[in-house]
Amino acid sequence: MSAAAPTNSPVALRGTNELPAPVSGQRHEIGSPVGRLTYYSAGPDIPGKSPPLLLVHSINAAASAYEVKPLYEHYRRTRTVYALELPGFGHSERGEREYTVRMMTDAILVAVREIQNDFGRIPIDALAVSLSSEFLARAVSESPLAFRSLALVSPTGFTTLDKNTNWREGTRGKPWLRRLFEFPLWSDGFFRLLTSRRIIRYFLNKTWGSTNIDEGLLDYDYLTAHQPGAQHAPYYFVSGFLFSKDIPRIYNSLTLPVWMSHGVRGDFVDYTNKSQVEGRANWTIRVFSTGAMPHFEAEAEFIAAYDAFLAGVPSAPLG
Template sequence: MNDIALDRSDAPTHPYPTLSDPVPGKRADIASPSGRIALYSAGPATGVPLLLIHSINATPSAYEVKPLFEHYAGARPVYALDLPGFGQSDRSDRAYSVKIMVDAIHAAVAEIARAHPGAVDALALSLSCEFLARAALERPDAFRTLAFVSPTGFEKVARDDPQGGNRGMPWLRAALNVPLWSRGVFNLLTSRSSIRYFLEKTFGSKTIDQGLWDYAYLTTHQPGARHAPYYFVSGYLFSKDALLLYHRLSHPVWMIHGVRGDFVDYRHKSLVERHANWSIDVFQSGAFPHFEMPDAFTRAYDGFLARHADPAGAAAPTVE
């Protein structure tokens, strides 16, 4: 197990539980422009690497991609990232921005390239799909294919501002940061009952993954756990030009989403449906179909990857 270093500002009042790594395999702590980030790896030494990126909310970590990490470790190099402010990565009190998240993805890809030169396949969940799209536009040669699971940016209010920027609300960030109640509000948001409530909205069902629930509670009860989520809640991690990012992608893109729960508004996906490089699947699930329907999910993903193998035949192998 790897313990997170204690944040002295929180130390006097909190006995923090030990946090194990969210996925099995080797952990590398990478020094990056985004601070220290944790990157987990497993699988064979050869093959096209797969990078998995968790979502952004109050409780995320690489545990959110654990079913995929464990599945693909049997056939190809697989990596999972704890984004800045989450899991075993740096949770210091600083401004968390889209740039910090995108730069963390770049740092992870650069680290992967040290062992596996060439482009990676990358898969992200929810809001992190926006970060992955931006990273792919900034450094297109670093990515072979992109997979977006329950991506944000297609919802009712179109985010197609060509000027870019984020949806940050300084007044809300300031209110959440008032010392008198800052920790107390986060404690309410991350009680076991609150976490279960939000997971039920994510899954669109009372049936959730027990391990995910348990780890979400542990990871939110670590030093500095509230800092990045408060920037999320305040809107700073939502790009105003998300739709335009997706529209500009030229990589092969697989998008998948469910039909249950709070994350089912994809009314603007028509903007990309007509693009030949996009493939879209809809599952009878909530926002985490890889937990609910892992076999069907990986079959569909493997099919997408096979369709986009390079001429040399470097398609990602499947797991029987």
């Protein structure tokens, strides 16, 4: 069973190591085979007809549920929404251990089972950002009856490089690189440098493709990246261990309705390999005139497009 405690709206605090809640609603702490997980939930007093919505943040040096905050706070007014913090990020367990594709996928499946404890076995809608799209797609491929629809925001796995993987198993992990990052003499210091406010702003500028970034996200990124053990999961990320070589096969195996969206600015604009799914009856692809976080930059337009997609998804009866 999860333990829930009410939380207030998060406030990005400067000059402190305290990590506030990234979103509103109830905070849940659960033990699981992949360690202690944190997720948040909220919804209207009178539940609507829509199934639950699960939101999953991206993977980077400073990832947290704050990355899905605009969607969480919007949808909580009309349906029950959940925001998961993956192992190694946010308020979830950040210990020094092996962080793998399997761990991240299992964390999503654990969250789905928690939602089923609340709602029964009705198929849910789920949305993930960037690399976490790969984990969510894999979770869907392994437990398809648990999901009604899948949304991928700026997903990885569609670049020119991915087109040439031949759907091989394994990851892009480089053990020597991870050992270099984790070398005790400089592991902590290098991560503090990597997550200085100036460097975080630099990477957000590259994500947005503009200097007009979300300042609240910048503040929260700085706080979450300065929690104890914050470097371990990101080091597995930058060493390639969380990128699957077989993700084109996973994407191609999906049969439920899939909504994919991406922007046209910044560092994340190579979607050459989307041609493998473009035109499929169950795939809808929407391009926004934004960077890689369209739900921050063009929130109203993003939500309208996502809602239009959801309106065409067959409904499942609520238990």
